[in-house]
Amino acid sequence: MSFAPDSPLVQAVVASPNRGARAGDALDMLILHYTGMPTAEGALERLRDPAAEVSAHYFVFEDGRVVQMVPEAERAWHAGAGAWAGVRDINSRSIGIEIAHPGHAGGLPPYPEAQIAAVARLARDIVVRRAIPAPRVLAHSDVAPARKEDPGETFPWERLAREGVGHWVPPAPVRDGRFLAMGDTGQPVEALQAMLALYGYEQPVTGGFDTAMRAVVTAFQRHFRPARIDGVADSSTITTLRDLIAAQPA
Numbered sequence: 134m135s136f137a138p139d140s141p142l143v144q145a146v147v148a149s150p151n152r153g154a155r156a157g158d159a160l161d162m163l164i165l166h167y168t169g170m171p172t173a174e175g176a177l178e179r180l181r182d183p184a185a186e187v188s189a190h191y192f193v194f195e196d197g198r199v200v201q202m203v204p205e206a207e208r209a210w211h212a213g214a215g216a217w218a219g220v221r222d223i224n225s226r227s228i229g230i231e232i233a234h235p236g237h238a239g240g241l242p243p244y245p246e247a248q249i250a251a252v253a254r255l256a257r258d259i260v261v262r263r264a265i266p267a268p269r270v271l272a273h274s275d276v277a278p279a280r281k282e283d284p285g286e287t288f289p290w291e292r293l294a295r296e297g298v299g300h301w302v303p304p305a306p307v308r309d310g311r312f313l314a315m316g317d318t319g320q321p322v323e324a325l326q327a328m329l330a331l332y333g334y335e336q337p338v339t340g341g342f343d344t345a346m347r348a349v350v351t352a353f354q355r356h357f358r359p360a361r362i363d364g365v366a367d368s369s370t371i372t373t374l375r376d377l378i379a380a381q382p383a
């Protein structure tokens with residue numbers, strides 16, 4: 134069951150049986166997760182438990198140690214039901230990194246420096262080797278907004294972008310003023326829905342701001358405008374989204 138690591142940054146292989154063949158040849162996404170469990174050891178064990186039916190390609194400890202659990206050529210079971218830019222089988226198209234962290238349930242503490250440095254190095258190694266486009270380095274919450282909130286708003290996406298990982302623009306400052314929120318309807322809601330969908334979120338254009346849309350706006354804020362996570366599309370949220378779309382690599 135063991136295998137040779139794909140990245141020179143791997144310190145140990147701890148193989149998980151929870152893996153299978155990828156559907157198709159495309160591999161062009163990198164999904165970041167937190168484990169959301171009190172201890173790294175418990176999380177690592179769960180990711181190898183056949184009964185749990187979950188896994189990831191990589192696991193990063195708080196102190197920065199990197200373990201590989203599934204060969205990159207195979208499909209790990211980290212993303213579950215979700216979608217991005219029309220892709221529904223995220224697991225077949227992606228590499229998944231699990232970051233040992235207690236999550237929202239554990240008070241969402243800051244990520245340790247050694248761990249973030251290791252995640253940045255590993256992610257950079259993967260996106261370079263696999264030629265993964267910057268806008269396809271995503272949070273689990275981006276691809277499953279209604280179900281997931283990891284790796285959470287304390288994950289330092291801006292820093293990763295400085296190190297060549299992921300897509301980022303400086304968020305527009307939070308100010309009072311006009312906004313769109315739950316229950317709103319009409320053309321401005323429709324326009325925002327179209328922008329979210331254009332960027333890649335699974336967001337139907339219905340003209341109604343419902344609970345599913347609130348989850349998408351919240352996911353967007355966790356990743357791209359972490360100063361306020363409220364699911365309200367204020368002008369800062371909308372401007373940041375517009376700037377991201379404008380800055381998309383060709």
Ligand SMILES: [Zn+2]
Nearest residue numbers: 166167273283
């Ligand atoms: Zn996750």
